Amino acid sequence: MAENRKRKFWGWGYEDQGPTPEQQKHMAERMAKRFGLGPLELTPAPKESELNLRAPRVKPPAALEAICSTSTHDRAGHTYGKGSRDLRRAFRRDYPNPIDVVAFPRDEKELIAVLEWCDGARIAAAPYGGGSSVVGGLEPPEGDRYRGAVSIDLMHLDKVVEVDRVSRAARIQAGVYGPALDAQLKPHGLTIRHFPQSFEFSTLGGWIATRSGGHFATLYTHIDDFVESLRVVTPTGVVESRRLPGSGAGPSPDRMFIGSEGILGIITEAWMRLQDRPTFRAGASIPFPSMIKAAEAVRQISQAGLYPANCRVLDEGEAFNSGAGNGDEAVLVLAFESADHPLEPWMKRALECCADHGGKIPADAAKTRTDADATHEGSAGAWRNAFLSAPYLMDTVAAMGMVSDTFETAITWERFPEFHRQVMECARDTIARVCGKGSVTCRFTHVYPDGPAPYYTVLAPGKRGSEIEQWDEIKAAVSDKLIALGGTITHHHAVGRYHRPWYDRQRPDGFARALKAAKRALDPRGILNPGVLIDPDPD
CATH class of the missing domain: 3.30.43.10 (Uridine Diphospho-n-acetylenolpyruvylglucosamine Reductase, domain 2)
Structure with missing residues (x-):
């Protein structure tokens, strides 16, 4: 059952990958x-x-x-x-x-x-x-x-079965990994344009089941936006939705399975909306005097309907750690892309929004490029490389006994400044108490007209043999704070078992009863991923 090139059973990637x-x-x-x-x-x-x-x-x-x-x-x-x-x-x-x-x-x-x-x-x-x-x-x-x-x-269910070039969609088996999917779509000039950090070792079915967040920082942020229809195998039969561009016929059957994390059935196929592969690109990295000033610019950009593909704010620490900044300034990594038209007007207007809030605009930032290097150079390239290599470094961080992990959330714009202040204060205080010293940094992964998705990274010295318990204590404190302040326990990392205590507090009771009823109808013996999202019936 193993490949010639073996995956690590204990960490990220293949056995021959990672730092020397x-x-x-x-x-x-x-x-x-x-x-x-x-x-x-x-x-x-x-x-x-x-x-x-x-x-x-x-x-x-x-x-x-x-x-x-x-x-x-x-x-x-x-x-x-x-x-x-x-x-x-x-x-x-x-x-x-x-x-x-x-x-x-x-x-x-x-x-x-x-x-x-x-x-x-x-x-x-x-x-x-x-x-x-x-x-x-x-x-x-x-x-x-x-x-x-x-x-x-489902690794063997890995094919693009059918492509509808006219409607720009494809019927795809759920077990296909990100790189293999993109390779199969490339001859058709299409792409799913959904690149989570786990892209190399994650699958279409996994993205759908966990409501994955992907490449686009605005507009098409979650996999939800690309699902046209689903085919799901359950213990009581197959459920398949009708393929349509949209429908007002009652609650969406697709929405019931998107984000269900395998508790209702196993996704085997999906018709997915696709994108033409981009040929025009424009990118820039804009320094700001503070995270809050950068956030103000991003709010203006998101509410202007410009829809950049990348619009990620890195606070001072995050920018420094990734090589995108000097540690004194926050950085906005901004990029537009299109398969149809040059991008100067969009980038020009976005840069005006940045200048309105103290951003330092680089020369020639509004110029459209027609090569992939447009977003792979300079500070933007440094951040991109750090982003993609991060999973490979986690093994080493664990090996040296550091406490390192992340938590992410979303909140509306009017609440963000105070929310961010209290979350950072809570995280820093807890890290100091639990680990003695450490750091917490923040970036925006996605932004919406009504709010951002802040993503926090913790790094602190661990006590050998107690790193899990130390992280659990930090995680509990900040998760309590996120929920108390009105944020979500997860924006794109799913619930699983680790987020259950806070998901139970976030989820409306009426919805919990409806979800349990759906579970009973589709999986009456409760065999599918028991304990995730909801507990199985006691009988």
Whole structure:
């Protein structure tokens, strides 16, 4: 069941990827100097031979044995996602509740057979896309309610089945990874233009199930905007919506499954709205005296209906850490792109908005380019490279015993300044109390006419063996603050298990009852991702 090039079972990417030992040592030296620490020792990455996984509690029927695996690599790799807590448990060699069996159905018929086995045998079933969840969305439930747990990996459902060039849409299997999807669309001159940070190791089905946030910082921000129709396999049958550009016929069936995180069914196919591949580009990095001044400019841009593809504010610390700034100024990474027209008027107006709020406008910033390098150079290029390489560095950060993770949210513009002040104060105070010292930085990942999506990054020295507990304490404090101030517990990272306590407070009670009713109707035995979003019925 394994590829020739093996994925890390414990971290991000392939086994031959990531910083070299020399680079890791250099990172540790820089981190120690930054926080005034003694030498930081790097914990070796775990090996399969060091794991002592519980024996599988269930055995697949003979008809499914050929598509199932119980190897240590597959079971460990499908038990955790790629969040900070996941990495740290892997570094502790701590797998107390592993997935029992990994199923790799090759088509929808085999997927239905796997679900029927799980449903009939009281086995929890966890749909698996690319395994990039950072919120505990993959883990099997604890306790003895279920006889075992099966991870259902759709990696073989990886084709663009049909392309409608006239309507600019395609029917796509849910297990296709981002790069493979883009490669299959390229000969048609099309792209989904949805590039989350996890793009390399995440799938279309995963994006839809978790309401992923993607490339566009404005207008087309979430995968929701691209879904035209869905096909979903549930324990009680197949649900397929009608392919339409829009409909006012009652509540949207697609919306019920978008963001459902695998608790209602497994997405197997989707008709997706596509974009022509951009050929015109314009980009600029604009320094601002403060994060708040940059936010004021971004609000004006977002409300002007200019719809830049990239409109991301980096606070002073975030800009410095990524190489996009000197540490004294916030930076706005701004970019427009089009497959149809030059962009000077849009960029010119956006730069005027920046100047209105103290932004320093670079020379020739409004010039349209027709090559990809337009957004790959200078400060914008430095931020882009740091953004894409960040997942590869998390392994090293975990190995050196640092407490590092993120939390993200969204809030309306009129509340943002005070919201941001209190969240930063809460995070800094908690970091100082829990870790003694550390930093918290902020950037905007997406912006809307009515508010931004701030994304906060924590980095602090950890106490060896207690890094998870330290992060949990920081996470709880800031999450309580986010909810108390009226923000969302997650803008684009999904709920999983880690966000459940705060999602339960954010979610209206009436909606919770409706969601449980939908769960009973589609998954009456509660086998699909139990514990995610809602708890299964006690009976």
